[in-house]
Amino acid sequence: MNRSEAPKLKQTEHISIIAPKISSKFPVPFYYMKEVPNATSRLELYFNAGTIHGKIGLASVVSGLLLSGTKDMNSTEIHTKLDNLGAYTDVSIVHESVIITLYGLNDHLTEISSLYINSLSNTDFKQNEIDELLADRKQKLKINFEKVSFLAQREFTKNLFFKSKYGRVIEEQDYDFLTREEIIDFHTAHYLKGLYKVVLVGDFSESKVVKMQDLLSPLCVAKFPSFPNKLMNKAGRFSVPKERALQTAIRIGRIMFTRRHPDYIPFVILNTILGDYFGSRLMSNLREEKGYTYGINSMISEHLNTGYFFIATEVAAEHKESALKEICLELKKLQTELVESNELELVKNYLLGQLLKSADGPYAMTDLFVHLQNYGQDIDYYNQYIHEINEISAEKLLLCAKKYLNWDDLTIVTAG
Amino acid sequence: MIEFERFELSNGLKVLFHRDKTTPMAVVNTLYDVGARDEFEEKTGFAHLFEHLMFGGSVNIPDFDGPLQRAGGESNAFTSNDITNYFNHVPAQNIETPLWLESDRMLSLAFTEKSLEVQRQVVIEEFKQRYLNQPYGDVWLNLRPLAYKKHPYKWATIGKDISHIVDATMDDVRSFFKKYYHPNNAILCIAGNFESNYIHDKVSYWYRDIPKKLKPARIISSEPPQNDYRELILERNVPADAFYYAFKMSHRKSFEYYIADLLSDALGREKSSRLYNKLKKELNLVSEISSYITGSLDEGLLIISGKMNNGVNLEKLDKELWQELEAFLGKPMPQIEIDKLNIKIRTAREFQDQGLLNRAMNLCHYELLGDAAAINEDINVYQSITTENMLEVGKAILQKKNCSLLKIIRKNT
Numbered sequence: 001m002n003r004s005e006a007p008k009l010k011q012t013e014h015i016s017i018i019a020p021k022i023s024s025k026f027p028v029p030f031y032y033m034k035e036v037p038n039a040t041s042r043l044e045l046y047f048n049a050g051t052i053h054g055k056i057g058l059a060s061v062v063s064g065l066l067l068s069g070t071k072d073m074n075s076t077e078i079h080t081k082l083d084n085l086g087a088y089t090d091v092s093i094v095h096e097s098v099i100i101t102l103y104g105l106n107d108h109l110t111e112i113s114s115l116y117i118n119s120l121s122n123t124d125f126k127q128n129e130i131d132e133l134l135a136d137r138k139q140k141l142k143i144n145f146e147k148v149s150f151l152a153q154r155e156f157t158k159n160l161f162f163k164s165k166y167g168r169v170i171e172e173q174d175y176d177f178l179t180r181e182e183i184i185d186f187h188t189a190h191y192l193k194g195l196y197k198v199v200l201v202g203d204f205s206e207s208k209v210v211k212m213q214d215l216l217s218p219l220c221v222a223k224f225p226s227f228p229n230k231l232m233n234k235a236g237r238f239s240v241p242k243e244r245a246l247q248t249a250i251r252i253g254r255i256m257f258t259r260r261h262p263d264y265i266p267f268v269i270l271n272t273i274l275g276d277y278f279g280s281r282l283m284s285n286l287r288e289e290k291g292y293t294y295g296i297n298s299m300i301s302e303h304l305n306t307g308y309f310f311i312a313t314e315v316a317a318e319h320k321e322s323a324l325k326e327i328c329l330e331l332k333k334l335q336t337e338l339v340e341s342n343e344l345e346l347v348k349n350y351l352l353g354q355l356l357k358s359a360d361g362p363y364a365m366t367d368l369f370v371h372l373q374n375y376g377q378d379i380d381y382y383n384q385y386i387h388e389i390n391e392i393s394a395e396k397l398l399l400c401a402k403k404y405l406n407w408d409d410l411t412i413v414t415a416g
Numbered sequence: 417m418i419e420f421e422r423f424e425l426s427n428g429l430k431v432l433f434h435r436d437k438t439t440p441m442a443v444v445n446t447l448y449d450v451g452a453r454d455e456f457e458e459k460t461g462f463a464h465l466f467e468h469l470m471f472g473g474s475v476n477i478p479d480f481d482g483p484l485q486r487a488g489g490e491s492n493a494f495t496s497n498d499i500t501n502y503f504n505h506v507p508a509q510n511i512e513t514p515l516w517l518e519s520d521r522m523l524s525l526a527f528t529e530k531s532l533e534v535q536r537q538v539v540i541e542e543f544k545q546r547y548l549n550q551p552y553g554d555v556w557l558n559l560r561p562l563a564y565k566k567h568p569y570k571w572a573t574i575g576k577d578i579s580h581i582v583d584a585t586m587d588d589v590r591s592f593f594k595k596y597y598h599p600n601n602a603i604l605c606i607a608g609n610f611e612s613n614y615i616h617d618k619v620s621y622w623y624r625d626i627p628k629k630l631k632p633a634r635i636i637s638s639e640p641p642q643n644d645y646r647e648l649i650l651e652r653n654v655p656a657d658a659f660y661y662a663f664k665m666s667h668r669k670s671f672e673y674y675i676a677d678l679l680s681d682a683l684g685r686e687k688s689s690r691l692y693n694k695l696k697k698e699l700n701l702v703s704e705i706s707s708y709i710t711g712s713l714d715e716g717l718l719i720i721s722g723k724m725n726n727g728v729n730l731e732k733l734d735k736e737l738w739q740e741l742e743a744f745l746g747k748p749m750p751q752i753e754i755d756k757l758n759i760k761i762r763t764a765r766e767f768q769d770q771g772l773l774n775r776a777m778n779l780c781h782y783e784l785l786g787d788a789a790a791i792n793e794d795i796n797v798y799q800s801i802t803t804e805n806m807l808e809v810g811k812a813i814l815q816k817k818n819c820s821l822l823k824i825i826r827k828n829t
Contacts, residue, residue: 001621003476003520006483007512015440037438040766076697079687084752086759088767105763135725136703142655146551246549247541278490279481291537294545314545346486353488353507360441361770 012352041106041202049098049190052165068129070122152249152415162234195219229305240415248416253310334401338394427628428600442608444514447780450596451498453568461575464495472531474521487513519622567639607776646820683707
């Protein structure tokens with residue numbers, strides 16, 4: 001046996017995805033994945049209730065009060081009933097939506113859903129519940145202000161989504177200006193008529209699915225929401241002071257595009273090389289070569305009509321300037337030197353392997369498909385994705401880097 | 417039901433194979449029976465530092481991650497007070513790549529000075545990022561030595577002090593490897609859509625020539641019974657006072673472990689739990705409160721922790737908390753409440769078992785406990801817990817002389 005010789009590799013050539021069905025009898029997109037080989041199930045509800053709506057902080061506060069009680073049940077009673085059904089629930093808020101996720105065994109999910117929707121629809125927003133939540137939020141915010149990562153992210157958000165509702169960040173006193181009336185109005189406008197997408201996974205009978213649809217249809221939006229398609233970051237260097245911090249948090253990025261853009265896939269490859277896997281150039285340089293940091297990553301994120309790219313890390317305070325210099329050098333290198341075939345080959349294989357992993361199992365397949373649908377794309381997109389990855393050239397990546405990775409175009413934030 | 421096969425190589429390597437016909441991916445998981453509890457008190461943080469060095473190249477292969485990424489896979493690891501666990505996720509057709517890589521680093525590491533120097537820095541940054549540069553970040557660095565006086569659980573996995581990481585030498589690295597990293601101290605699990613023969617052949621091919629060594633004897637100071645109430649107050653630059661009540665509880669293999677787990681759920685896992693209701697919703701003393709167990713193999717801790725509302729002092733909470741615990745132990749828990757806790761556990765388990773990696777890791781974990789087959793049993797153990805069990809174990813655990821309290825209070829600036 002020759003241990004220094006690697007076993008032969010076989011590249012991933014295609015992925016097989018079972019797509020969820022799209023229901024034609026529902027006012028908004030309703031995706032249903034039935035092919036689940038076990039008793040688990042999940043219902044995901046997308047509401048047009050994200051942070052870009054209403055006064056600063058309002059959307060987030062309302063999302064925290066959805067199970068705070070109705071005329072007939074207080075919040076403890078609601079949670080006890082949900083727990084009796086074995087339910088796990090989650091509410092996450094992003095710029096463009098609130099996503100409510102209900103997890104449970106498929107025997108219980110219809111009952112869980114009906115309890116949840118009933119509570120959400122009839123929330124009466126008692127003043128004491130509002131006060132309690134506001135106090136909790138203020139405390140959390142104060143704690144977050146002690147974290148350099150939070151301070152950097154906040155300053156970055158302001159300048160990345162410059163002069164837009166996406167770039168708003170909350171101050172403690174903002175919570176004092178939210179009234180019960182505003183909360184009720186927001187709830188009426190963005191939840192009672194705010195549901196714009198539903199994703200159901202689990203093995204259910206036809207009649208149970210219909211039952212769930214009947215439950216949800218009164219909440220649907222009259223018209224599918226629209227979102228801005230132009231955002232601009234404010235380029236330049238911004239710093240947030242934090243006394244006695246041992247580490248400096250760094251965020252660097254810019255506004256990009258969604259996967260509808262022809263440069264999207266080349267940029268995905270470029271981003272992977274730069275900082276989106278363990279062997280990336282940023283990790284190799286700043287962590288594995290110099291030991292400045294525990295970790296550094298670069299990421300691509302998409303809204304419905306826009307997108308952005310950013311690098312995030314926490315580095316030893318004394319290495320802040322050297323770290324920025326190295327990050328800048330890595331970007332320059334991508335703009336001036338062709339990626340060597342060895343590295344390119346590795347990244348291509350890695351990306352294809354990751355694609356295979358991201359389509360493993362009914363939940364993953366559903367998420368992959370539903371995300372594609374946001375951009376009007378179908379499973380066929382992944383054939384194109386595999387094809388483009390296989391065909392990409394170092395020259396094309398260099399052009400892409402020249403176009404999108406100019407240091408002067410970036411928003412650069414440090415906190416520490 | 418998670419099915420698996422088990423076989424053992426002549427060098428002592430225990431191998432588990434779990435077939436899943438539905439997945440295009442494969443997992444190779446390796447558990448080494450070594451954790452921070454096996455360290456010397458003057459050289460803590462070493463098991464974890466060593467985990468970093470395992471990615472710095474092995475005797476025949478200069479780079480661990482590169483070849484795996486080239487195979488479309490990825491890898492990571494974690495260290496706890498009890499174990500060190502390495503996992504690889506790779507497209508099934510390239511299963512041999514992680515076997516090649518993992519077996520080579522089980523055979524021997526490259527032991528380069530460069531790797532030690534850099535990973536030392538990386539771990540120091542990890543220490544800062546997780547424990548020192550975060551509000552409440554040093555809680556576990558202080559709570560552990562309060563609760564444990566003898567047992568090595570008194571230090572955190574990251575180490576007792578940064579200086580221990582700074583002082584680690586290449587000799588330490590070599591002797592640690594020699595003692596703990598060999599087939600007889602490891603459990604390997606392969607999961608994916610393969611024929612059993614194929615896995616037997618491939619595992620045997622890559623691992624059989626790794627020399628057999630003696631499994632290291634574990635000599636750990638056991639923790640004497642507590643019998644005294646302990647309290648530590650720390651002033652920190654934090655916006656809210658916080659509390660951490662740590663109660664000693666039984667070890668992982670005991671029935672009492674499961675009962676304590678269920679107890680912690682009853683007290684403070686969800687928004688329908690006892691303490692959340694009483695201390696947050698009813699009395700409005702705290703902004704958050706929860707209860708959980710550390711889940712360690714030796715005698716562990718049941719924790720009740722949370723943060724105070726602005727303007728409420730910790731003494732008030734202390735009084736109400738003990739009163740509520742007393743009330744809780746004064747009456748048998750209704751069966752319906754136990755059923756509620758159990759259905760949550762069952763649901764969570766069903767979801768966890770979705771993941772191939774989870775299944776592979778858990779199989780190794782249960783095999784370490786004595787028998788991988790227990791992976792399918794422990795739901796039944798939870799289901800068998802009675803009202804009487806809850807009361808009895810609750811009374812044994814939730815008492816003052818079994819408690820260590822850490823209070824973090826705001827520095828007046």
